[in-house]
Amino acid sequence: MNETRTLARFVVETRFADLPTRLVDNCKIAVLDAIGAGFVGSVQPWTRRIVSVVQALGGPPDASVIHEDWRTDVSRAAFANGVLIGAFECEPLTGSHASGTVLPAALAICQRERFDGARFLAALALGFEVSARIARTAVGLEAVRGFHNPGTQGPFGAAAAVGRLYAFDEEHLTSALGIAGSSSAGLLEFAWSGGDTKRLHLGRASQLGLESALLARAGVRGPETVLEGRSGYFNAFSTSPRIEKLLEGLGTDWAIEPPCLKSYATHVTHQAVVDAIQRFKSEHPLDPGTITRVAIRGAPRIMEERHSARAPHDVLGGQYSLPFTTAVALTRDL
Template sequence: MTPPPSHASSRRPSAAMEETRTLARFVAETLFQALPPAVVETVRLCILDDFASGFAGAPHPWMDAVASLHESASGPCSRFGRAGTASASAAALFNGVAVGGFETDHPYSPGSCHPGGAVFPAVLAAGEAAHIDGRAFFAAVALGYEALCRIGAAATRAVEEERGFHGPAVNAAFGGAFGAGRALGLDADMLTHAAGIAGSHGGGLPEFTDEGALTKRLHVGRGSQLGLESALLAQRGVTGPSTVLEGRYGFLNVYSPAPRPDLVVAGLGEEWLLTGVSFKAYPCHMSFHPVIAAIDRFRQGSGVDPAAIEAVTIRGTHRMTSDRFAIQQPATLLGAQISLPWATALALSLDPAAAASWSDRSLHDERVNALARRVQVVREQTSTPGIAAEVVLTVAGERITLEASDWKGAPSDPYSFDDMAAKLRRYASGVVPDEQAERLIAGVANIEAITDVAVLGTLIRGAA
């Protein structure tokens, strides 16, 4: 039924409502050589970190379940740690869950998004299938990242903190659509349609927190898959609304109680939001990193037996001390990775930078669990500027105070390429041969010279 003219008119975009089309033109038309040096440096680190995170996430039992969904979906695309290839859609899902599912990938926190798990797998799958070169791959990753960061920033953190959605799940399909669409060579009109289609695929609830349910591990990877499929559908002539971001019933207005559509295009091409991603050092929630780093330094330098620690009190910011992160005795490994008390106990007991420390064995280690029960979290801003949290340890009646401010990957202690390569080696160990990991690192370092990005894809494959 056609709505009354007055109603139809009220839904029609104004002349100023061009955010979706403007962003699509930017993604379609920006050349690799136009990327500023700081963007190139950041994106190279991001790509290396994406590969590292994929290796970290690949060897876990839930990945078998994801792989089994598409056992008959043959195609040319590689998957982390798997010998066989798969269709582009199946690979985007598998690799997206691998990259984004084990809490090692980098977020863009102001936009509540995880571009690594959303953009990179979709671009890699599209790029392998289309045999694009390294520059085209790099540009697609960079522009997909920037599009997603801007959409997340425009939606604001209110999507998650007020409306109650899981932000990275809700916006991931946009990143996959813009990144894969660019890799496929879609023009601005087709990219607009790809975004329009992706807008109907946003979803994700944070109800997983209480039980530590595995759905969280799927969120961003599913968005990457749906984003890739949105681009493929647009390539085949399926249309989507050209005002999917800014329209009255568009993404920003429906999902956010405080949208800022102007941020989609503000400073576009001059200010690159992607340079604000935060790199992780530990497989746990980003907001915990200052605390875990301070405790890790203490553990390495003090020689204190964790069993001798009588109590731990953490005073920190609103985000890290949220009730959903304060569960002392998580039931699952996912729950442990998003539990500040348990992550604190682990960091006092084991090397938190090692992926192997975050395991079911540690989850059931009574020494870690007993210590986690002695960790109290207090929502209280520290009095010292630049300090994210204060950690007070009580050992033999003595109070030891640690100031938590930075971590490896923080702006004050950024990753170099060599640092990120070391992270990749650590996570790739046991998944692929060392020589294969070295070739991958060299490939990312010289990605501009690669004539077919499928060469990189083959280097993530396992032997079985």
């Protein structure tokens, strides 16, 4: 079975009217939450440096950049907005960080082409779904292979969304996915030795997906088995992919439900821990100085080595560190 082509056909044939009302409503919430995350990101020093480079590169004023009073071309706008949305670990996670990969690409094209809201939301939902299905199919991409999920999965979702906005047929959408997958990337090394590269990954994924769709629109062809092929995405990035998860329940069971919104600016695996501590403190006032030991039980992913740093090297390291976020939750009211 050609999984890539089947996924492309789903994007092409699904109508706005086919989307469950609750799913559309959740997409609207994700948009608002993501824009809010972008405003938070706009004041971070690493983001200011990245955005200043985008501004210096120029480009026709086709699309806006969150919080900025200047515009740029759709490719650079998608990149900048993806960086802004993912800049401080507080963006919606629905669809493997799709709010920072799919949304910026779709938004930039809609601004340039003046597409309406229904068209935008349909493209957004379908792009989110493509990204989410690829994410749930891959196994060991981060923990074993050392890649960063949204950097490798986001380009597919962004390409699908832009292709949908331009009403691609199955052939062009398949090519857009093929082009996007052929260049997808993103290493997880930042989790070990720091740096600002994680802040770049969402924006780069959005930019790559958008440009892949534009290339396909111009007639550039991509491999039609980019996901399932012998040298395709899953064989390159995953250990033993759960390939049945890619198309299971397609069109009836949505992989982006329930939505995933963050309450705290930490890694997603720490949200429940921080929330539990805050709830406990509200009912049982405590003196952090009297605490000698904290025991946390949870899923194996929470306990991965990359989340165990006791002396994080930078802000991102702190957001990724379970010991650090636990200490902050115990000593601060969040």
